[in-house]
Amino acid sequence: NAGVTQTPKFQVLKTGQSMTLQCAQDMNHNSMYWYRQDPGMGLRLIYYSASEGTTDKGEVPNGYNVSRLNKREFSLRLESAAPSQTSVYFCASITRAGSYNEQFFGPGTRLTVL
């Protein structure tokens, strides 16, 4: 099992460009999450999907959109990137909403917006 995979690992964008961060898990987990991590800020929830077909806003959703394409995949899209979106992005999944005893994280995507 690969666990949670994310692509790309690194990305540099210019202000105004768009891109999609991909996340996939092969653990048959129901719930998936997107976080961003900035220096000194901990992890902040952007969007989450408690189950296939549903998505909800987290703490910092502005400037992002998500798609739960199927049970395996949960993508994060930046329509018009801004320097404030420079961060490390983590995708995570758990087996069912509420079973936070072991939330699996992907390796992260380091995004720089110039």
Added chain:
Amino acid sequence: EDKVVQSPLSLVVHEGDTVTLNCSYEVTNFRSLLWYKQEKKAPTFLFMLTSSGIEKKSGRLSSILDKKELFSILNITATQTGDSAVYLCAVRNTDKLIFGTGTRLQVFP
């Protein structure tokens, strides 16, 4: 507003020292508190705590929760250089995890 506060922000110790990391919280609909270790990659799970006063232990690491005073501590005894990392505390409410900013621990030989 829900919040999780960790202290200290940073800690530098020598191998063999014992450290205590603190996590206090104000979260509605508390369900559990979790500790993670983060090195130069994604966080890895350490403990989940749901009940007050019951210590969770794994090797040299242990943690306890006080739901009355709304805090948790993570203890690391006989620290090693491999313990150097950022330790994250997170509190789960109904459907989300709220993370603290983390404590950066550096252990020198």
